[in-house]
Amino acid sequence: METVINEYISREFVRDPALLPLADDTSLLEAGILDSLSLLRMVVFLEERFGIAVGDADLLPDNFASVDAICGYVRARQAGKQEAAHG
């Protein structure tokens, strides 16, 4: 998952080659990689690629602060989805 998300962000949003290769713990906000519109594209990508639904209340900087944070969020959503499906 880290690789998929890292590659997507590197390909679509990183404009400054000096930031590549992108570390999984690089702050996407402080580095200016993620803004409002790129976050929207990110959300669409995550929903399509990982089959999760990102709710309005989840649109917090903490959930999208880095590749690691995004993966953590996606895993939490997937786990929540599985729990809901089983029970």
Add this chain to the structure above:
Amino acid sequence: MGDSRAEKLLRNLEGVIYWAAAAPVLARLPAALGYRVACWRGDWLYRRQAGKRAELARNLRQVLGSELGRTAARQVTRDWFRFASCEVLDVMRLRHRARPLRRLVEIQGREHLEAALAAGKGAILCCAHFGSYNSAFSVLHTSGFPVTTIGRWQYKYTASLSSAERRFWDLVLARRVRRHRQRPNIEPWPGRLEVAALAASALRANEVVTISIDAPPLDSDEARTVNVPFLNGKAGLVPGVVTLAQVTGAPVLMSFLYRSSDYRHQVLEISAPVPVAGETVTAFERCADGVSAAIRRSPAHWAYWASLADLACLGLVPSGQDRPAAAIPAVRPALDSLAQAAR
């Protein structure tokens, strides 16, 4: 050109009285009478505010050049003041689910919006700070379209305003407008990453999202601005409307509210969808062209003529001015009174 402190205080006192006491009464009179009195107030301000009048005329000349003759420029300037007064009445007529205002507004192109929503991906209304845009959104919402607005309330972001002033604008303006929205305003500001995703969420629910694309960009948006033909020059604008449309699949329709020559009746025009496929800048140029055409057709409706700093920030006149703190006026009169006093 500079007004004395006493004059500023007097002007602001007049603004407070007009917003808080006079306009609510005028809005309950027969429309012909109420809007006539509003025009008289506009004419009075036109005569009293020589500095502002001169700045408007100078800005019109600088941006439109010879396109506007001397007499026409004078008429536009006078109408700008009249419209500003009338727009306050529009806000006051939003009571009772905006019925008093709806009686005066004809919606043209409603079928385009209905067709867009029938496709199930919501609709984006691409607008400008043009005429009674906030009241227009309220009219649309109370006419059965679930409207949410992307935009900032100026009074919330002008650092120099006191809390009393903020409360005043919230009471007389924002509270009246925001009750006619599907969701709370989506307010872009540095660090608010969720703006576009919230707009997309409204569009996914098959709602209408409005975006005014003519706002001078914030410092934090500089990297995202594109220079597009606008009026007689090029303006640096943020093409977020196109990106939002491309990501969500929602159609973009242009929408402008024009005040008629009797000052009380208005026509809300909604266009057929603007093509947004392909290259972002090219698609955005079509939107900017739509705004330019509306301003050319009726220049007095455009809010930004009054501010050289905003026009400079847009790139329409040479720079050298301070950037506005938060460059979107809620409505023109809001800039006229308290907010200006605080500068």
